[in-house]
Amino acid sequence: MNKRKLGKTGLYVSEIGLGGIPIQRTTQEEVNKIIDELINQGINFIDTARGYTCSEAYLGEALVGKRDKFVLCTKSMARTYDMMKKDIDISLSNLKTDYIDIYQLHNVKTEEEYFQVMSLNGAYKALLEAKASGKIGYIGITSHSLDFLEKIIDNNPFATIQFPYNIIETKAESLFQKAIRKDVGVIVMKPLAGGAIENGKIALKYIINADFISVAIPGMASVLEVKQNATVISGDFTDDEKMYIKEIRETLDKDFCRRCGYCMPCPQGIDIPSCFVFEGYFDRYGLVDWAKERYGNMKHFASACVNCQACIKKCPYGLDIPRKLKRVVRIFGK
Ligand code: SF4
Ligand code: SF4
Structure with missing residues (x-):
């Protein structure tokens, strides 16, 4: 598995990493096997979240004695200093480690939220303290709002950004290019458009063909999925693959929600x-x-x-x- 530099962290990460959402629907036994297979395949990047119920805990248990083989990332929706401080300690405990490589602000949607996070009693202060005390290595941010990330990218203090990118969601290309130029690592979430794209091999090839991403993190819930994803290599698309991409775009274009939020607000208050x-x-x-x-x-x-x-x-x-x-x-x- 090829490795790429993850921005200013200086860490070298596999082009494909483990997205931790579906870990929730598997078992501890399966996660133990998944971790072993990731090591076999040279995949060294794991991303999970406080919000993914048992995902951190399952991964933590499976990583006992193997923690040093991975760049380990998690994230929290906490927006205040106190809540983030608490969440960092819970993550460390769940993951059974004394060090998390990258801790991310999870799903920051608007500038207002961002100002709260960066305020005197905001979550960012807790992340800075955790970094100074050696509990975490780097601070990242994740969002589904392209507008928001474009507003902060020029003066952002983060080591990584995480945003969706896939065959049908390509609007972040210039954001990613800018991030890479600024030595900010680019973590691609939703590489299969949240499961809407069924051919994972083509979907991942599309992403790792781009030189403006650092790592794509498909969710993996079985050893088979790890093996399948690990076979993906970059390169020119065959005519069949090009046809598949065209068909996927035509099929999903008018039906797939990209989570951009432009339709909001709804007068009925529906998110x-x-x-x-x-x-x-x-x-x-x-x-x-x-x-x-x-x-x-x-x-x-x-x-x-x-x-x-x-x-x-x-x-x-x-x-x-x-x-x-x-x-x-x-x-x-x-
Ligand atoms: S439904 Fe709303 S969030 Fe989804 S793609 Fe349309 S504008 Fe964006
Ligand atoms: S009430 Fe229904 S149709 Fe009207 S904005 Fe809200 S979601 Fe859209």
Whole structure:
């Protein structure tokens, strides 16, 4: 497995790493085998999150005695100093380590949130302290908002950024190029568009063909998936592969939510992109209980949609959002 430099961290990471979301639907025994297979295949990058229920703990147990083989990353949605300080210690305990290579601010959506994080009592202060005391090595940030990351990229203090990129979500290319020029590592989430692209081999090849990414992190929940992903190599596309990419783009273009948030706000208060994210966790990731729980915590459900169509006009992809929300209602029952 080829290695690439992860920005200013100076760490060399495999082009393909483990995304930790689907670890939640597997078992400790399987995760132990996954970790061994990652080592066999030369994959040395793991990304998980405080929010992925048992993912940190399963990985931590499986990494006992093998921690030094990996660049280990996790992340927290904490926005305040106290909450982030607490979360860093929980992550260290779950991961059974005294050192996390990269700790990321998870899913910062807006400048307002960013100002909160960077304020005197914000989460960033706790990350700086953890770095100074040797609990973490570097600080990263993840987001689904291209607008937000473009606003901060010129003067950002982060070692890495994490953002979606795949065959049908290519808008971040100039952001990534800028990041690489600034020696900021680029971690690609959603390389299979949250499971919407079924041919993982072509999807990953598309990403590692780009020289402006550091590592792509497909979710992997079995040894077989690790083996399949590890066979991917960069290179020219065959005619069949080009045809597949064209078909995928045509099929998903008018149906796939890119989580950009341009359709917001909805007058009914519905968090439209989150509805589709939880729908994907439910049926493409198979994380049924987790998706139900997170959907259930939303303030307004898809069933509140009154089909005013205001969102459709704002969606750059012209998605029929009210129709798609009906499917969300069918899945979650509200
Ligand atoms: S169509 Fe439904 S989801 Fe879209 S803005 Fe109107 S109420 Fe909100
Ligand atoms: S529905 Fe459209 S505008 Fe809204 S988040 Fe998805 S892709 Fe973006």
